[in-house]
Amino acid sequence: MLKAMIANLAMATLMVGLTVTIHFFGLLLLLRVLRWRGARFQAHRSVVGQGALVLFVVFGIFAIHTVEIWLYAAAFMAVGAMDALEPALYFSTTNFASLGYGDILLSPDWRLFGAIEAANGVILFAWSTAFLISVMTRLKTLEHDWLERDG
Numbered sequence: 001m002l003k004a005m006i007a008n009l010a011m012a013t014l015m016v017g018l019t020v021t022i023h024f025f026g027l028l029l030l031l032r033v034l035r036w037r038g039a040r041f042q043a044h045r046s047v048v049g050q051g052a053l054v055l056f057v058v059f060g061i062f063a064i065h066t067v068e069i070w071l072y073a074a075a076f077m078a079v080g081a082m083d084a085l086e087p088a089l090y091f092s093t094t095n096f097a098s099l100g101y102g103d104i105l106l107s108p109d110w111r112l113f114g115a116i117e118a119a120n121g122v123i124l125f126a127w128s129t130a131f132l133i134s135v136m137t138r139l140k141t142l143e144h145d146w147l148e149r150d151g
Contacts, residue, residue: 004109007079012116015075019068023124026064027131030057034135050139057135061128068124069096072117081110096121 034053072095073088082088091104091114098118106114 005112008110008112008116011075011079011113012120015072015113016116016120018071019120019124022068022071023064023127026060026067027127030060030131033060053139054132054136057132061132065096065124065128068121069093072096076106076110076114079110079113081106081113092117097125098122 034057069092070089073082073085073092076082076088076092077085082091087104091106094101094104095114095117098121100118105111
C-alpha cells in the first residue's frame with residue numbers, strides 16, 4: 001500500500017513538473033510569436049485582426065493542453081495503468097478536463113496518480129484562461145462602440 005502511494009506521488013510529481021514546465025514555455029512561446037508576428041494580425045486596426053489573433057491564441061493553448069494530455073496518456077501506459085493508447089488517451093482527456101465520466105477507471109494502484117492529473121488539469125486550464133483574458137484585455141475586444149454612443 002505504501003509502496004503504491006509512493007509510486008503514485010513520484011509519478012504525479014514528475015508529471016506535474018513536466019506539464020507545468022511545458023505550459024510555461026508554451027505560453028511564453030505564444031507571447032513571443034505574438035510580439036514577433038503580432039503586427040501581421042493588424043489587431044489594432046480591425047475586429048477581424050483581433051479575432052484572428054484571439055483564435056491563434058486559443059488554438060495555441062489547445063495545442064499546449066493536447067501535448068500535456070498525451071503525455072499523461074503515455075505515462076498511464078508506461079506504468080501499466082492502461083494497456084492501449086485509445087483508452088489511455090480518452091481517460092487522460094476526461095480526467096485532465098475534470099469531467100471524470102467514470103466509464104474507465106484506474107486500478108486502485110494508480111488512482112491517486114489519476115486524481116492528481118485532474119487537479120493539475122484544473123490549475124493549467126485556469127492558467128490558460130487567465131492568459132487568454134489578459135490577451136483579450138490587452139486587445140480590448142470586449143469594448144464596443146455602441147456602449148458609448150448617445151443615440
